[in-house]
Amino acid sequence: MQPIISINGLSKTYATGFHALKGIDLEIRRGEIFALLGPNGAGKTTLINIICGIVNLTAGSVTVDGHDIITDYRGARSIIGLVPQELHTDAFESVWATVNFSRGLFGKPKNPAHIEKVLRDLSLWDKKDSKIITLSGGMKRRVLIAKALSHEPDVLFLDEPTAGVDVVLRKGMWQVVRELRASGVTVILTTHYLEEAEEMADRVGVIDKGELVLVEDKAALMRKLGKKQLVLHLQDKLEAIPPALSNYRLSLSEDGRELTYSYDTQSERTGITDLLADLSRGGIRFNDLHTIQSSLEDIFVDLVKSDLVTPDLVTP
Amino acid sequence: MTMNFYAVRAIYVFEMARTGRTLWQSIVSPVISTSLYFVVFGAAMGANITEIGGIAYGAFIVPGLIMLMLLTQSTANASFGIYFPKFTGTIYELLSAPVSALEIALGYVGAAATKSIILGLIILATSWLFVPLKIAHPFWMLAFLVLTAFTFSIWADGFEKLQFIPMLIITPLTFLGGSFYSINVLPPFWQTVSLFNPVVYLVSGFRWSFYEVADVHVGVSLAVTALFLVACLAAVWWIFRTGYRLKS
Numbered sequence: 324m325q326p327i328i329s330i331n332g333l334s335k336t337y338a339t340g341f342h343a344l345k346g347i348d349l350e351i352r353r354g355e356i357f358a359l360l361g362p363n364g365a366g367k368t369t370l371i372n373i374i375c376g377i378v379n380l381t382a383g384s385v386t387v388d389g390h391d392i393i394t395d396y397r398g399a400r401s402i403i404g405l406v407p408q409e410l411h412t413d414a415f416e417s418v419w420a421t422v423n424f425s426r427g428l429f430g431k432p433k434n435p436a437h438i439e440k441v442l443r444d445l446s447l448w449d450k451k452d453s454k455i456i457t458l459s460g461g462m463k464r465r466v467l468i469a470k471a472l473s474h475e476p477d478v479l480f481l482d483e484p485t486a487g488v489d490v491v492l493r494k495g496m497w498q499v500v501r502e503l504r505a506s507g508v509t510v511i512l513t514t515h516y517l518e519e520a521e522e523m524a525d526r527v528g529v530i531d532k533g534e535l536v537l538v539e540d541k542a543a544l545m546r547k548l549g550k551k552q553l554v555l556h557l558q559d560k561l562e563a564i565p566p567a568l569s570n571y572r573l574s575l576s577e578d579g580r581e582l583t584y585s586y587d588t589q590s591e592r593t594g595i596t597d598l599l600a601d602l603s604r605g606g607i608r609f610n611d612l613h614t615i616q617s618s619l620e621d622i623f624v625d626l627v628k629s630d631l632v633t634p635d636l637v638t639p
Numbered sequence: 640m641t642m643n644f645y646a647v648r649a650i651y652v653f654e655m656a657r658t659g660r661t662l663w664q665s666i667v668s669p670v671i672s673t674s675l676y677f678v679v680f681g682a683a684m685g686a687n688i689t690e691i692g693g694i695a696y697g698a699f700i701v702p703g704l705i706m707l708m709l710l711t712q713s714t715a716n717a718s719f720g721i722y723f724p725k726f727t728g729t730i731y732e733l734l735s736a737p738v739s740a741l742e743i744a745l746g747y748v749g750a751a752a753t754k755s756i757i758l759g760l761i762i763l764a765t766s767w768l769f770v771p772l773k774i775a776h777p778f779w780m781l782a783f784l785v786l787t788a789f790t791f792s793i794w795a796d797g798f799e800k801l802q803f804i805p806m807l808i809i810t811p812l813t814f815l816g817g818s819f820y821s822i823n824v825l826p827p828f829w830q831t832v833s834l835f836n837p838v839v840y841l842v843s844g845f846r847w848s849f850y851e852v853a854d855v856h857v858g859v860s861l862a863v864t865a866l867f868l869v870a871c872l873a874a875v876w877w878i879f880r881t882g883y884r885l886k887s
Contacts, residue, residue, distance in 0.1 A: 375735040400737040411728030415660055427649025428736040470732065
């Protein structure tokens, strides 16, 4: 199926000379929830803002459902809903007025029934006549979501939707996003919270210093996440893995002193008991052991922090 | 592609609602300050000033007063309407919406101009309480009113300094543009200088529509005003097209 968003060679250099995005290539599949992860200043918001038309691109191209974001900006923007990271809201307008304003701005005729449904889904219906300034932060964020959904977009961008939102509300928003996906809306969300990506996303992309360092199905990532390793420090050096242990997923370190067993924590039988019994039977003794779990967090940190420890930083 | 008229309407309605909410600042305070001008210049001082061009001084300054309010209010309203979202950050929505520069300008300028026109008519009605007025050419009076309101509403969009522009540019231009006097009373040199002030043409044309008395020919007034409108439209179009100061 044709991707709903195609990003090709996208670069952005700000007037200050800051190189925010460096040749991003990315395709967003129709109907998926795509989580864009990355530390602060990685380029997540810049990427979203370019697609939505808030920031001008420096090089490359983006199409949204076949509409180029520059030459056919009307076609592209009219199917996009954006929930910005900051709580930018009007102050004195009512919830009802501001959400209807958004619908009109995006070129749709009035549809009170749709607006009512959006407000009810976001538990804002009883606040529809309240001035926005009187609402709590969590409610304001939901007003922004309502505005983004007012014109029935096919693509919804959520820039850090749950930053500073309490746990209950966060779960509520996840529910709303799931329902949107079920109705066919493609959702792209940025987040610092790995938990959020794990919970919600179909695919995960990691961006760092303006480069896309990883794009993978969450399921594949979770399989890595579900892998665990048992490392045995052997008393005596081994030249090779004994044939009696060839059924186990084992690897031997170069110096022959560490035996590593990979197993799946998700499966019913990890095989650890059998392995230890077989080792004992084969007369292989060990003086220490530890386990390693590679979490999405580790993958993430590895990816984005690997070049942080430069010699400059290490020297006292 | 066709115009996004829903967006124009949405912006217009939104801005008019803002006017409704701030009715006191929007309508009442300019009316009060105009009345004060009127009392001071027209009634108190005007009693000692002879007629200008066969018109009582009190009546002579009415078009000038309306223009003064029209120019300052149009500028303030439109610039506030566009730059306030920039300050609060809500401009993200405008920038991410499928709207063209022209549609944004139509919405904001239309609302600011509407408000100014209403204001001008209210001031006109207020003036009637002070002096007997006659309007020789009501159609042209309205034409100048509408044209001026639109021109200066557009002009406002290009500037960020909300108070600075009205105070430093518009108010001096209006005062020196023959709002309270005929430029014919000036020495020839200053008459020539005055002709570089676009407000002279607005006030003169507007006054002609009341009393058939003008400093410059009404045709010239109309042409300069229209030219000014086109130049301002081009400027605002350029601002939104390039994202100048709105977009990084």
